[in-house]
Amino acid sequence: MFDPAPILSGERRALARLLTRVENSAPEAEAALAALFPHTGRAHIIGVTGAPGTGKSSLVNELAKAFRQSGNTVAIVAVDPTSPFTGGAILGDRIRMRDLSGDPGVFIRSMASRGMLGGLARTTADVVKVLDAAGFAIILIETVGAGQAEVEIARMAQTTLVVEAPGLGDEVQGIKAGILEIADVLVVNKADRPGAEAALRALRASLDLAPRAARSSLAAHHHLSSPDKRAVDESQAWTPPILLTVATEGKGIPDVIEALRRHRAFLHDTGDGRQRERERLRQELELRLRETLLANLLARLQTGAMDGMVERLLAREIDPANAVKQLLIG
Amino acid sequence: MFDPAPILSGERRALARLLTRVENSAPEAEAALAALFPHTGRAHIIGVTGAPGTGKSSLVNELAKAFRQSGNTVAIVAVDPTSPFTGGAILGDRIRMRDLSGDPGVFIRSMASRGMLGGLARTTADVVKVLDAAGFAIILIETVGAGQAEVEIARMAQTTLVVEAPGLGDEVQGIKAGILEIADVLVVNKADRPGAEAALRALRASLDLAPRAARSSLAAHHHLSSPDKRAVDESQAWTPPILLTVATEGKGIPDVIEALRRHRAFLHDTGDGRQRERERLRQELELRLRETLLANLLARLQTGAMDGMVERLLAREIDPANAVKQLLIG
Numbered sequence: 001m002f003d004p005a006p007i008l009s010g011e012r013r014a015l016a017r018l019l020t021r022v023e024n025s026a027p028e029a030e031a032a033l034a035a036l037f038p039h040t041g042r043a044h045i046i047g048v049t050g051a052p053g054t055g056k057s058s059l060v061n062e063l064a065k066a067f068r069q070s071g072n073t074v075a076i077v078a079v080d081p082t083s084p085f086t087g088g089a090i091l092g093d094r095i096r097m098r099d100l101s102g103d104p105g106v107f108i109r110s111m112a113s114r115g116m117l118g119g120l121a122r123t124t125a126d127v128v129k130v131l132d133a134a135g136f137a138i139i140l141i142e143t144v145g146a147g148q149a150e151v152e153i154a155r156m157a158q159t160t161l162v163v164e165a166p167g168l169g170d171e172v173q174g175i176k177a178g179i180l181e182i183a184d185v186l187v188v189n190k191a192d193r194p195g196a197e198a199a200l201r202a203l204r205a206s207l208d209l210a211p212r213a214a215r216s217s218l219a220a221h222h223h224l225s226s227p228d229k230r231a232v233d234e235s236q237a238w239t240p241p242i243l244l245t246v247a248t249e250g251k252g253i254p255d256v257i258e259a260l261r262r263h264r265a266f267l268h269d270t271g272d273g274r275q276r277e278r279e280r281l282r283q284e285l286e287l288r289l290r291e292t293l294l295a296n297l298l299a300r301l302q303t304g305a306m307d308g309m310v311e312r313l314l315a316r317e318i319d320p321a322n323a324v325k326q327l328l329i330g
Numbered sequence: 331m332f333d334p335a336p337i338l339s340g341e342r343r344a345l346a347r348l349l350t351r352v353e354n355s356a357p358e359a360e361a362a363l364a365a366l367f368p369h370t371g372r373a374h375i376i377g378v379t380g381a382p383g384t385g386k387s388s389l390v391n392e393l394a395k396a397f398r399q400s401g402n403t404v405a406i407v408a409v410d411p412t413s414p415f416t417g418g419a420i421l422g423d424r425i426r427m428r429d430l431s432g433d434p435g436v437f438i439r440s441m442a443s444r445g446m447l448g449g450l451a452r453t454t455a456d457v458v459k460v461l462d463a464a465g466f467a468i469i470l471i472e473t474v475g476a477g478q479a480e481v482e483i484a485r486m487a488q489t490t491l492v493v494e495a496p497g498l499g500d501e502v503q504g505i506k507a508g509i510l511e512i513a514d515v516l517v518v519n520k521a522d523r524p525g526a527e528a529a530l531r532a533l534r535a536s537l538d539l540a541p542r543a544a545r546s547s548l549a550a551h552h553h554l555s556s557p558d559k560r561a562v563d564e565s566q567a568w569t570p571p572i573l574l575t576v577a578t579e580g581k582g583i584p585d586v587i588e589a590l591r592r593h594r595a596f597l598h599d600t601g602d603g604r605q606r607e608r609e610r611l612r613q614e615l616e617l618r619l620r621e622t623l624l625a626n627l628l629a630r631l632q633t634g635a636m637d638g639m640v641e642r643l644l645a646r647e648i649d650p651a652n653a654v655k656q657l658l659i660g
Contacts, residue, residue, distance in 0.1 A: 285657075
């Protein structure tokens, strides 16, 4: 039987042990997550994403320090969807440990996707839930890059901060376009380098172009007539601020903290935060239903039924749509 | 009723129309895909991936021209998982059209992920199936970047070519590590630039480190004792060649074509290709089963049952695991 008390009181060894179980999808993890779920929903979950070379890790460290100085506890989840060959995660962690370790109000967890492709977003969501239940006021999720995995991970955040930096080359800047739409706060880091002003202008221009489709379509999707949504009109739309920082020198950090807090207040006041969480929970529920239904079906099927059907597909004796029909009837 | 004849004879307008239906998940597409499935499995499907700035599009164009010169028909599927704001896809297409348009043995299709996040890999797989049934000897799937979506798209290829280029900066090179394992052929493009030799050495060193886990685990996964697999021993393992090209000048292209052909022969001779396709078909079958099972469940549930459960989750009255149990009982 899982005892949630050590986690709820933030006991670090119990926390680390449980997170390892969650990452390994150990059977005990499921019961623990169910028991902890009622205690979630209090943290401010902030996703930080951006291309390699933008100084994302340094920025996350400075944000953590600033939040600590104003008395908030902070958990950092560093997610590296590339393989451990990069070495990047390890280096970032070392700097991080030097700056933040020893502070009992900070908890750091690094995750790599090695061997869990496709499951990283799900595992990260569960890790964040545990940290939320453990009472951390701020949870910073740091991801590398702008791929689909990062976008999915960013979606579990309440506030998404996208980091840019000058001088990474035009084409590299291009990949950011995919994540601009999900940005609630934009930061041009390394702002003491040449090209910072140009980057700022380019971002402004891109923001004007981007209709923030993801977020507005989300609002348009459900319960349009609910009181929550009626409260949101054009005048209350969120415009992502673009801020300049030099994270390694701590410059510009207070403005970023302020923007993150303003965004959280916006989410609360407009009901947008509740709507986003509703959507997240619905997606999680559907994902779990799909997995459970498939597992139940596979357990019901006769031994070899799936293997046999795969061989028939391989021989082009049946097509995938009809294979599904036959397996569901049989 | 769907008539497959125009597609099977490669009629371009019918092909373009069907691909649009496939991309839009139109109801007629499902019947067409089922009818065409028996005619698939003949093309050599080649995935080409790499970071922005590596000259991937130019390389794909040159490969297409070289394949055409030796009498093969070629289809190119350009997949851009970032948003259309980049403009990259459009520019690449223009150069492509100038070089290749007017040749009836070449068919080009561009796809963007806008609004279909998560479904891009599935749609790309279906587009490739249609082109395969239409009789194209070579299908080149070009993707941007090294995120999860790209890795998934690369997995539907028989042969994966990873493009690198010198001088993109150390950290950008880092992200390639995630795709090195899936590379069957490695190309250092822009090899006339400084740093090409260093890039070559770095790739060799990385390859020595990388155990090619994805591919070998795939082989280890299923039917270990089948005759197909017994034929594969250590001496027959594939070592990804690393080749230098200057695509804009056509340099090094014949060696790349030769490597792609050797890899296809390897897949055939060792039974590895059949094993990979078996695995792909199994994954597709499971994906479709999951989707169909969920759709069936949602149709069976009482109106508002899902909405009500989401509200209970939002209020923390129930946890996701128990919500699944209740929906499956109810």
